Amino acid sequence: MHLKLKIKKVLGKCILKVGGWTDYYPNEYVTDKCLIITAPHTSVWDYLFTFAAFWKREVKIKFLLSDSKSKIHINNMLKLFGGVKVQRNKGSAVDCSVHLINKYEKIVLLVLTEGSRKKVDKWKTGFYHIAKITDVPVALGYLDYEDKIAGIGDLFHVSGNIKTDLKKIERFYKNFTPKNPKNYNKKIF
Template sequence: MPQRKAGMSQKFGRFMLRLMGWKLTGELPNEPKLMVILAPHTSNWDFILAVSVLLALNLKVSFMMKKEAFFWPFKNMFMNFGAIPIDRKQATDVVGQAVGWYRDHDQVWLGITPEGTRSKVYSWKTGFLRIAYDADVPVMLVGMNAPEKSIIIDKVVRATGNHELQAEEIRQYMNDKFVGINPQNQ
């Protein structure tokens, strides 16, 4: 698993989880390359919780950001935190850029919220499955259960190639099992 250097950030992550009253359950897979999806994504608090979990576990999970955000003085901070600059105007699509990023690294996890927004959606974007399928990496499902204040490392699946059907199956599974902070947006 890609990990950060142990230190104060791990203690800070654990402190933040305790302060907010959240707990983490489940077991992390020992995979060098992995797609991590967190759902349901219904609140800005999801990011704060996710960062707290990553820090508490010393995990380095990368995420995509538009390349325009990578300017001084923020560029190094974003890069150190695991951000991947994505050129949304480049001829290569975002999926292709992410697949290339996986191929260029030996040990990386990429985190995505498949809804693509905190607002209510009736279907998920399929990019996370297209990336996982083309890069041949497993997908770890991580659920948020707000009423119990728990984040659950649930299970690992493989992208089948039938992206629309599988995205809907995973969406239904996650929505049936987990409840977001703002359930009306689920």
Template sequence: MISKFIYTKILGWKLVGDFPRDLKKYIVIGAPHTSWKDFPIAVLARNSWNVKINFIGKKSLFKPPFGFIFRALGGAPVDRSKSNNKVDAIVDVFNKHDEFRLALSPEGTRKKVTEWKTGFYYIAKGANVPIVMFTFDFENKQVKLSEPYYTTDDMKKDFNHFYDFYRGIKGAKPELFHVPDKA
């Protein structure tokens, strides 16, 4: 497979773990999301594992001349200017499909944030799907995957689990990544 050759042999990255093959629906949270480089790294990794993962992106990415590329890669546009309930809309997407795996950034941006967004968490709870954690570890040139994690009724416990997984991971721009000490 060409993606795996590029990813491992040319770029020198490693794949650690695997996507759950027996699950048809889950959320993938990818962090640290600090650079435009994260997207091509994620696409190459996804293709290397040969698994279909969808993503959402700002509406402007899907306009000509390159919008068709993002759609072909599994993307769907989201209009961030509207104040509609995106969590419920995405839960509906999960409920309407037999197979749907959605990648999101818990930070919600490439800029430094002190608190992670919670949308991915509420989507997972609403759709009753697990969360798989995915790292962009530029220091060790590896993408690492977690086992599926099913949310509990204790949001703080769940977020502390996520934070612990990403602690010590260095993104493309390490100064832009912050893992809170505790939820």
């Protein structure tokens, strides 16, 4: 095992243990290529527990970073966590994600559907279009602050009927407790 992966695995285990968290990632949800969406997303702490759970399981996640020059120092640090810098002038986030998924034989791409830790009127649906174009499954990742579990609760292929699929996703996420409940909108669309 690569030294960096060993360090991340140990770090992930320590973060979860010190925080009193457990992780849940059944083998049937492990795949070479997928999108992972996570919710609820209401606190900066969400990042820590999400990354810790993936590191513990040695899942090499990737996520998009803005090409903003104002965030250059933060982006350089986030590259260590799996961030991939994209040039938005070469396409939308959906286009960049599709390119990234098609580029790699193995990739787990993390997409934040809420787009913010603040309360939003509706979730962003770019993940759905990415999954449809690339034909990769969507893993439903979650953080439940009440039971302190970071996990993957389902893995499915989008059907093409966005309304039906989003209703299923909405039902899945309705019972998880966020860090800041006032910032979470359980309605996806």
